[in-house]
Amino acid sequence: MTLLGTFALWGAWLVGLWGAVVGLSGRWQARPELARSTVRSVHAVLLLLLVAAVALWKGLVTHDFNIEYVAAYTSRDLPDYYVFSAFWAGQKGSLLFWAVVLSIFSSLAQALTPRRYASLMPYVAGVTSAVIVFFVTVMVLGGANPFERLPFTPEDGRGLNPQLQNVGMVIHPPMLYLGYIGITIPFAFAIAALLSRRLDTGWLHAIRKWTLVSWLFLAIGITLGMWWAYVELGWGGYWAWDPVENASLLPWLTMTAFLHSVMIQEKRGMLKRWNLSLIVGTFLLSIFGTFITRSGVIASVHSFTQSNVGYFFLAFLLVAGVYSFTLLYTRWPSLEPDAQLESMASREAAFLFNNLILVGIAFSVLWGTVFPILSEAVRGTKITVGPPFFNRVNIPLGLALLALTGIGPLIAWRKASVANLRRQFTGPLVTGALVGLAVVALGIRDTYVLMALVLSGFVAGTVVQEFYRGARARNRMHGEPHALAALRLIGRNRRRYGGYVVHVGILFYFVAFTGMAFKVDQEATLKPGESTEVVSPYGHTYRLTHMGVSQYDELNRTVSAATVQVARNGKALGLMSSEKRQHFTMRGGQRSKSFEPSTEVGIRSDLREDLYIVYAGSVDGTEEAVYRFTINPLVWWVWFGGVVLVIGGILTMWPGGGPLPAPARPRDAGRSAEAEPELVGS
Amino acid sequence: MKAGHKFMLGATVIVASVGFLMYEGVRETGIYFLTPTELASKAAADPTFHEVGIKVGARVVPGSVQRDVAGQTIDFRITDGAHTYPVTYRGLVPDTFTDAEEIEVIVEGRLGQDGVLRATDVLAKCGSRYEAVPEA
Secondary structure: OHHHHHHHHHHHHHHHHHHHHHHHHOHHHHOHHHHHHHHHHHHHHHHHHHHHHHHHHHHHHOOOOOEHHHHHHOOOOOOHHHHHHHHHOOHHHHHHHHHHHHHHHHHHHHHHOOHHHOOOHHHHHHHHHHHHHHHHHHHHHOOOOOOOEOOOOOOOOOOOOHHHOOHHHHHHHHHHHHHHHHOHHHHHHHHHHHHHOOOOOHHHHHHHHHHHHHHHHHHHHHHHHHHHHHHHHOOOOOOOOOHHHHHHHHHHHHHHHHHHHHHHHHHHOOOHHHHHHHHHHHHHHHHHHHHHHHHOOOOOOOOOOOOOHHHHHHHHHHHHHHHHHHHHHHOHHHHOOOOOOOOOOOHHHHHHHHHHHHHHHHHHHHHHHHHHHHHHHHHOOEEEOOHHHHHHHHHHHHHHHHHHHHHHHHOOOOOOOHHHHHHHHHHHHHHHHHHHHHHHHOOOOOHHHHHHHHHHHHHHHHHHHHHHHHHHHHHHHHOOOHHHHHHHHHHHOHHHHHHHHHHHHHHHHHHHHHHHHHOEEEEEEEOOOOEEEEEOOOOOEEEEEEEEEEEEEEOOEEEEEEEEEEEEOOEEEEEEEEEEEEEEEEEOOEEEEEEEEEEEOEEEEOOOEEEEEEEEEEOOOOOOEEEEEEEEEOOHHHHHHHHHHHHHHHHHHOOOOOOOOOOOOOOOOOOOHHHOHHHOOO | OOHHHHHHHHHHHHHHHHHHHHHHHHHHHOEEEEOHHHHHHHHHHOHHHOOOOEEEEEEEOOOOOEEEOOOOEEEEEEEOOOOEEEEEEEOOOOOOOOOOOOEEEEEEEEEOOOOOEEEEEEEEEEOOOOOOOOOO
């Protein structure tokens, strides 16, 4: 099967190269059979890559440890689902996974895009094929062939790193990859539009769903990554501004900017150059993220070990960047805006500022991430920046963004009148002020926290007001009960109201982040029966009594579990435990340690706070245990915000007929006057 | 003033703020990342370099780790082959920090006048973290 797999990779490489060369050259324009061939090559590549994928899965499932990849990431005692997900656990497999998914997306893009874009599709095929060829090249020529065989067959594999043995880790990488990879499709359409000089808004309609889908997958992937870090890494937080975390955030930020600015182009024909730059930038950032993860160029807990794969990515990044921006430059004159900004009191202006801030955040995060390399290159000394830098820069910017999240939806397009502003802003501003008073009454004086909560109140007020007005209008016009009217409202204008639901999700993230300002950390060394007290930011007193340490074998590991009895304000809440696990592999009937010991944390979550328990070790093998107890306020709201965001995202792109929107219908079908009274006459 | 000009003014304010925040952020929170050899030459050239926040990336000298679990203190030595520094750290070290050979660490803290690195944070990075290679 490995031979077949390798052959399939080479086949995909050759066919993909054909598609890329013919597609990008444009020679198909005069010859319809070449155009057809380009499009068909996309499907052929998919078929070949699927063969390769099946071959690797077969190797994994049949425990063919003669395959280096299988031996490196699985073992006989590894549970089946981890054997299955080992496909993307390592460098080589994840490259194949990437190529396969991109290939699936490319075929879907070819198959699902309406016929009226036929003149773009061979170009799109050219771009996607070029990217696929790049990934296959890294595998077959960059020394990352997952089908490589060992000169001998080990009795058993090395097994999967225990920290990756987590449900989150089975789904987190694919989600993130789906997001990263999905960006390639809008990028391909952007390049196709530039190449074909069909620079009207048509291509924007063709990619709307793709941008939303990849944005949503990125958001899910990032949130799952936060969850994984929180439950698995044991340092008591969910975001460390680690280079790899930053790398996943960067394209998400620029994509978020694009999702807003594209509305200005659709409505007013402005920002054409900016939007193209954003798409290209987002794609380059997604490749940059892969580069960071795989090159080991920046020290990170997440990164794969150093390898020359990084050079391939760097070269590709340069080529793709130079090609795209040169192309954009040559088409610059045909990208004149159709309209000018008319007033600062307009939704356009609010969106423009939102874009600037999002890109500003992305730039500062990028800057901080690569700063060690930059400072070493320029000044000869490596200077690093960590969480203090990112928090200092991004908290103020994040608050400004939060304010704009509230302002944007309230303000009319083109030019808002004073009466319009008063009518729109009174309710939300009052809500924000009331929240502020409540927060001050609770005794919170931290400026940033106060601002974040006031602005959250403002944004929440915005969303509620929008829903309420829309529902009331439907109630008046159609006599629908308010609840039904609110539901119909979403149905009639999914993009707008789904967007508001996403805003609510983002709001929850912000509220959750403020909670981390009140984190409480406490370490204690306890003999069995001894207890310690931790006071939470809400004033609750947790009493934690050490019950003892037990040791036992489980599946492929030895577990030593420390248990504490938890009581809050004198009321028993039950037992919680945290484990140290040492994984083993059987080699020649002998148990040998595999990997470093790992920690399972104990977490008790409610809406207000998490109690987070880490068992750090025993004193000289006795049952006297060292613990770290952490109280993390409002963490639950991160996960809840994630769920709301996903619901909002799905609402936004729920098909109104076919997987791609039909631009033939009026652009704002569903955006009826009754749903948007404030826009009438603006 | 036209809207376009007003917008450019606003945009300039935003760009300047981002730039200022970044500049201040690096200046206030940037930390030297050094190898033991670089640290030795810095400390020799500039006596005030002691008591400055630094990060040092190096290997742990095998067998040098002394743990005092009850006191939650760990002492060890780090080296890059040319220079060696003793480190003392109070707190919990990550799971990847073991007594095995070839543990790479990043120690964040200050170099005292006595030549001991007082760590405020220890990150351990193991070569075989995600890329495991079967033993031959």
